Amino acid sequence: MNSIGEDFLNQILLTNKPAHAYLFFGAENSQKEDRAKQFAAALLCREKKGCGICVSCRKIKSGNHPDFREIYPEGEKIKISQIRNLKSEARYGPLEGEWKVFILYKSQVFTEEAGQSLLKILEEPDPGIVFILTAPSPTSILPTLASRCQWVSIQPSDQSEDKRDLSWNKFIKEIPENFLKFSGSHFEVFEKTALLEDYQENKEILFRFLMTFFRDTLVIKSGWEDGIMLKKFDASEKDAAEKLTFHEIQKKIDAVQEAQEYLNHSGNFRLVIENLLWKLKS
Numbered sequence: 001m002n003s004i005g006e007d008f009l010n011q012i013l014l015t016n017k018p019a020h021a022y023l024f025f026g027a028e029n030s031q032k033e034d035r036a037k038q039f040a041a042a043l044l045c046r047e048k049k050g051c052g053i054c055v056s057c058r059k060i061k062s063g064n065h066p067d068f069r070e071i072y073p074e075g076e077k078i079k080i081s082q083i084r085n086l087k088s089e090a091r092y093g094p095l096e097g098e099w100k101v102f103i104l105y106k107s108q109v110f111t112e113e114a115g116q117s118l119l120k121i122l123e124e125p126d127p128g129i130v131f132i133l134t135a136p137s138p139t140s141i142l143p144t145l146a147s148r149c150q151w152v153s154i155q156p157s158d159q160s161e162d163k164r165d166l167s168w169n170k171f172i173k174e175i176p177e178n179f180l181k182f183s184g185s186h187f188e189v190f191e192k193t194a195l196l197e198d199y200q201e202n203k204e205i206l207f208r209f210l211m212t213f214f215r216d217t218l219v220i221k222s223g224w225e226d227g228i229m230l231k232k233f234d235a236s237e238k239d240a241a242e243k244l245t246f247h248e249i250q251k252k253i254d255a256v257q258e259a260q261e262y263l264n265h266s267g268n269f270r271l272v273i274e275n276l277l278w279k280l281k282s
């Protein structure tokens with residue numbers, strides 16, 4: 001089965017241990033809403049894959065699964081009254097299976113008070129409740145909400161699957177040294193870009209790593225150190241959290257996402273990565 005199509009989402013389904021909250025983000029054409037719904041359906045599915053034929057899948061299809069809720073903006077905004085309804089429903093927990101999933105589409109249009117209200121549930125989640133927020137980018141939603149979610153970057157579906165290998169894993173381990181802390185001479189940028197070119201096929205892993213790294217930095221800066229995901233890199237992340245302001249971290253997150261989107265529109269790898277390196281240099 002591969003209905004979700006991303007290794008790490010499949011992994012979550014396999015272990016059946018979802019996080020309390022996810023942020024699915026990506027450009028307009030990324031179909032992040034569909035992917036969020038597929039993931040929710042797979043999580044609730046009896047077969048853990050969105051089989052389309054079990055009782056749960058059929059209820060989702062017909063729009064009457066009691067543990068699956070989709071929340072859209074009412075008019076222009078997601079309003080406090082909608083979050084209040086959500087809260088009273090979340091309190092009962094799942095009715096039919098292990099999980100109850102709420103998808104909040106267009107999370108960039110929360111009103112301030114609705115956002116604050118949702119934050120309270122994300123900080124003290126009820127067992128069995130999973131939230132999926134969708135938005136164009138992590139920096140398009142309230143930073144406090146973004147830092148409470150696991151980030152899932154959604155690319156247009158014709159992107160090739162990741163191909164992991166050992167040398168790539170070694171390379172990833174060296175990213176904080178190689179990529180984030182470089183001194184910034186022209187020569188060094190060329191050198192590093194050339195090195196990265198060998199790994200073009202695995203660029204999604206690089207981007208996911210960088211996104212998660214800066215997400216963690218944001219999490220540390222919000223004072224929620226238990227929420228970090230790349231525990232192996234916590235020293236580098238703490239270092240970055242100390243040196244950078246919220247605004248600077250957000251700009252780096254935007255730079256990573258922008259680079260990823262350029263490459264999806266067949267931008268020149270070398271130019272895009274060089275440009276990204278300069279932007280990441282503090």
Ligand SMILES: [Zn+2]
Pocket residue numbers: 045046047048049050051052053054055056057
């Ligand atoms: Zn099913």
